[in-house]
Amino acid sequence: MIGLVYMELRQQICDICQKMWQLGWAAANDGNVSVKLPDGTFLTTPTGMSKSFVTPEKIVHIDSNAEIIDGFGEYRPSSEIKMHLKCYEERDDIGAVVHAHPPFATGYAAAGKPLDEYCMIETVLEIGSVPVTPYGTPSTDEVCEAIAPYLDEHDAMLLKNHGALAVGVDLVTAYYRMETLEHFAKVSLITHLLGGAEELNRADIDRLVDMRSRYGLTGKHPGYKKYS
Numbered sequence: 558m559i560g561l562v563y564m565e566l567r568q569q570i571c572d573i574c575q576k577m578w579q580l581g582w583a584a585a586n587d588g589n590v591s592v593k594l595p596d597g598t599f600l601t602t603p604t605g606m607s608k609s610f611v612t613p614e615k616i617v618h619i620d621s622n623a624e625i626i627d628g629f630g631e632y633r634p635s636s637e638i639k640m641h642l643k644c645y646e647e648r649d650d651i652g653a654v655v656h657a658h659p660p661f662a663t664g665y666a667a668a669g670k671p672l673d674e675y676c677m678i679e680t681v682l683e684i685g686s687v688p689v690t691p692y693g694t695p696s697t698d699e700v701c702e703a704i705a706p707y708l709d710e711h712d713a714m715l716l717k718n719h720g721a722l723a724v725g726v727d728l729v730t731a732y733y734r735m736e737t738l739e740h741f742a743k744v745s746l747i748t749h750l751l752g753g754a755e756e757l758n759r760a761d762i763d764r765l766v767d768m769r770s771r772y773g774l775t776g777k778h779p780g781y782k783k784y785s
């Protein structure tokens with residue numbers, strides 16, 4: 558029944574939407590969130606709605622072709638759903654996708670500057686360097702093509718002239734990665750105002766990347782390749 562199927566996940570999407578809106582990551586209808594269900598179908602935020610107004614019954618249940626299985630009223634899947642589906646298609650380990658326009662990260666995306674300095678231990682551990690993917694018109698296959706090569710190594714990326722994308726094994730993990738990314742962007746900007754980052758050395762980076770398994774961190778990490 559609409560509104561009751563996967564209620565806990567619907568509520569979790571709403572909680573994340575609220576956080577994104579309150580944090581100023583999503584002006585007007587910006588941003589979208591999706592989660593993969595055990596049967597291979599998906600829940601997605603509806604298109605064209607402020608993330609502050611998303612409630613569980615407005616979440617749209619779709620199949621892997623973005624065809625609606627359950628939806629209430631006029632609610633349609635996010636216009637960015639192709640980008641989300643591409644993430645799930647490329648990697649079996651991805652269970653949730655979060656897209657937002659956090660101002661600091663989006664500033665880097667608009668400037669075409671990657672967040673690739675290994676200067677904060679938490680960021681090195683959790684997401685590593687964050688690339689800027691090539692520009693693509695939102696909602697089109699261009700965005701899918703732009704992000705696909707980066708999914709091999711990255712769980713967080715900047716979408717050129719657009720915003721940010723984070724993936725994870727579940728909703729909370731994907732959301733945390735977006736938080737980590739925005740925090741990294743904020744600290745990076747301050748670091749540059751103070752004259753530039755002092756990066757960690759290779760041995761310390763390796764040690765941190767090795768610690769990922771001890772902390773139970775999932776997903777991809779570009780740490781080794783960047784410096785090899």
Ligand code: 13P
Pocket residue numbers: 586587588589602603604605606634635636637656695
């Ligand atoms: P939707 O409202 O279709 O999800 O699109 C929002 C958005 O972020 C566009 O970039």
